[in-house]
Amino acid sequence: MLELRNVYKTFNIGTINEKKALQDLNLHLNPKDFVTVIGGNGAGKSTMLNMIAGVYPIDSGMIILDGQDITNKPEYKRAAMLGRVFQDPMRGTAAGMEIQENLAMAYRRGKRRGLSWGIKSEEKEQYREALKMLDLGLEDRMTSKVGLLSGGQRQALTLLMASLQKPKLLLLDEHTAALDPKTAKKVLDLTEHIVETQELTALMVTHNMKDAIHIGNRLIMMYDGHVIYDVSGEEKKNLKVDDLLQKFVTASGEEFANDRMMLA
Amino acid sequence: MEGILLATQGAIAQGILWGVMVLGVYITFRVLDFPDMTVDGSFALGGAVCATMITKGMNPFLAVLVAILTGVLAGYVTGFLHTVFQIPGILAGILTQISLYSINLRIMGRSNLPLLKMDTVFDMVQHAVYNLTGLELASVHVALLIGTIMAILVICLLYWFFGTEIGCAIRATGNNEYMVRALGQNTNVTKVMALMLSNGLIGMSGAMVAMYQGFGDVSMGTGAIVIGLASIVIGEVLFKSFKSFFGKFMSVVFGAIIYRIIVAYVLQLGLTASDLKLLTAIVVAIALAVPVLAKYTFFKKLSRTLHYVFARLFGKVKRQEGEQ
Numbered sequence: 001m002l003e004l005r006n007v008y009k010t011f012n013i014g015t016i017n018e019k020k021a022l023q024d025l026n027l028h029l030n031p032k033d034f035v036t037v038i039g040g041n042g043a044g045k046s047t048m049l050n051m052i053a054g055v056y057p058i059d060s061g062m063i064i065l066d067g068q069d070i071t072n073k074p075e076y077k078r079a080a081m082l083g084r085v086f087q088d089p090m091r092g093t094a095a096g097m098e099i100q101e102n103l104a105m106a107y108r109r110g111k112r113r114g115l116s117w118g119i120k121s122e123e124k125e126q127y128r129e130a131l132k133m134l135d136l137g138l139e140d141r142m143t144s145k146v147g148l149l150s151g152g153q154r155q156a157l158t159l160l161m162a163s164l165q166k167p168k169l170l171l172l173d174e175h176t177a178a179l180d181p182k183t184a185k186k187v188l189d190l191t192e193h194i195v196e197t198q199e200l201t202a203l204m205v206t207h208n209m210k211d212a213i214h215i216g217n218r219l220i221m222m223y224d225g226h227v228i229y230d231v232s233g234e235e236k237k238n239l240k241v242d243d244l245l246q247k248f249v250t251a252s253g254e255e256f257a258n259d260r261m262m263l264a
Numbered sequence: 265m266e267g268i269l270l271a272t273q274g275a276i277a278q279g280i281l282w283g284v285m286v287l288g289v290y291i292t293f294r295v296l297d298f299p300d301m302t303v304d305g306s307f308a309l310g311g312a313v314c315a316t317m318i319t320k321g322m323n324p325f326l327a328v329l330v331a332i333l334t335g336v337l338a339g340y341v342t343g344f345l346h347t348v349f350q351i352p353g354i355l356a357g358i359l360t361q362i363s364l365y366s367i368n369l370r371i372m373g374r375s376n377l378p379l380l381k382m383d384t385v386f387d388m389v390q391h392a393v394y395n396l397t398g399l400e401l402a403s404v405h406v407a408l409l410i411g412t413i414m415a416i417l418v419i420c421l422l423y424w425f426f427g428t429e430i431g432c433a434i435r436a437t438g439n440n441e442y443m444v445r446a447l448g449q450n451t452n453v454t455k456v457m458a459l460m461l462s463n464g465l466i467g468m469s470g471a472m473v474a475m476y477q478g479f480g481d482v483s484m485g486t487g488a489i490v491i492g493l494a495s496i497v498i499g500e501v502l503f504k505s506f507k508s509f510f511g512k513f514m515s516v517v518f519g520a521i522i523y524r525i526i527v528a529y530v531l532q533l534g535l536t537a538s539d540l541k542l543l544t545a546i547v548v549a550i551a552l553a554v555p556v557l558a559k560y561t562f563f564k565k566l567s568r569t570l571h572y573v574f575a576r577l578f579g580k581v582k583r584q585e586g587e588q
Contacts (some may be wrong), residue, residue, distance in 0.1 A: 053446070058551035092446070094439035097432075105436055107430060110448040115425075118432035161447075 079111025083162030092158030095147030141218030279521030280411030289492030301357030305364030308485030315480025335467020343456030369539025
């Protein structure tokens with residue numbers, strides 16, 4: 001479904017802030033893979049997702065999605081194939097617009113926008129049904145401005161928007177990191193539910209090792225801009241957090257020094 | 265007293281004609297959240313083009329259309345500089361604005377082009393009304409008539425446009441452009457479109473004002489941006505209860521009218537036209553200070569009274585007696 005071939009990306013080349021974000025990154029996803037991505041700060045997890053989405057161009061290498069070479073496609077063209085949820089709950093929705101207007105925008109992802117109405121009355125019923133699934137009572141607040149919602153509600157809404165048009169690949173960039181544990185759990189359950197029922201292919205970056213182990217069918221660990229550990233199936237299910245830490249030490253030759261991950 | 269009454273009528277007419285410009289400013293400043301400085305240039309451009317075309321013998325209605333198109337072009341240039349060359353928005357607008365000064369002089373061939381003895385849109389409508397009904401309208405009434413029709417048409421058009429798919433995308437761009445790109449819309453396109461639409465309206469307003477005042481002038485747009493902001497702020501502060509998109513456009517035009525009335529009264533009090541810039545700055549400062557002042561009890565009471573009066577005037581408050 002997705003293939004990254006020898007992808008390199010360096011930020012601020014030639015300056016004192018030069019940062020080799022991705023180095024010879026290779027990854028192959030099969031259809032319906034639900035992959036969790038872990039790694040220390042600066043390992044290149046978010047950069048990888050941003051490169052797939054086309055936020056920045058890559059320096060060299062190739063990105064193939066669903067048989068199409070998208071390496072040089074601009075972000076807004078790739079969007080037709082991608083659903084995205086960001087770490088910052090403010091990023092995925094338009095605060096000054098109504099819930100239903102946000103959904104209508106998402107419903108038209110990847111389609112040409114013309115001069116017909118931005119939201120048609122027959123769509124509204126469909127959105128109401130979709131919102132009911134979230135179980136947040138948003139179906140009765142469809143004309144409320146999104147800015148009035150809490151961070152968790154906005155993340156749930158963004159998730160719904162990302163999957164309203166079935167994406168070829170769902171990119172989740174630490175989408176529960178900014179939420180309190182209870183809300184994070186709810187959004188994660190929702191994520192699993194959506195990925196499962198719609199049979200999506202998904203990449204989920206997380207800092208929570210337990211989540212990384214329990215969710216999805218495959219786990220990759222990144223270090224220094226490439227994948228250092230890739231595990232799936234039974235082997236993944238039987239992993240323990242300690243195993244992952246051990247793996248990290250052997251693969252990278254460094255202590256896993258990251259409070260957030262240790263405490264998680 | 266009669267002087268004030270006459271001045272008020274003139275102010276309302278001017279306010280409506282300028283109101284179309286304010287709608288343009290509203291699109292960039294509020295809807296797109298883009299500080300577009302092209303305004304001063306494109307407003308004078310509209311006036312210059314319209315005045316030149318009319319003196320060359322073009323039909324005034326057609327001249328207004330050409331003025332709109334040149335305004336659209338000016339907006340495109342700013343958008344192009346900003347999106348393709350990634351020049352910061354304010355600077356892109358200033359570059360276009362400054363270049364338009366020279367361009368406007370070239371277009372008119374001089375700094376001031378009078379429209380004496382030339383038929384403008386206002387004259388034509390005045391004649392038409394006279395021929396049809398025998399009614400001899402004063403020019404200020406003609407301006408009121410045309411201005412009102414024009415403002416209503418423009419507001420309806422904008423209301424429709426911002427409800428369409430592409431219009432929604434423009435509004436969303438002003439909210440969160442990351443999201444818009446993630447949802448598959450090229451934000452460069454939405455930005456340029458909004459700038460074109462905005463400056464088209466500004467050019468149109470410039471053309472109407474030039475015809476109303478009877479000349480095109482290279483400096484007629486100077487300070488237009490501040491006047492636009494003043495009108496927007498006045499409208500938003502006084503008509504807070506107008507929550508819908510349609511209402512917001514209305515409040516902005518009302519703001520433009522109220523701004524002109526304030527100006528007219530102050531001129532009646534003996535200030536001169538050269539004091540207006542200071543006055544405008546003070547009005548904007550006061551209007552922006554209102555939300556802060558409103559925290560004090562005295563101002564709270566005052567604003568509640570004012571709101572009640574305004575709401576009553578515009579029929580937004582249900583009568584208490586009627587409900588009992």
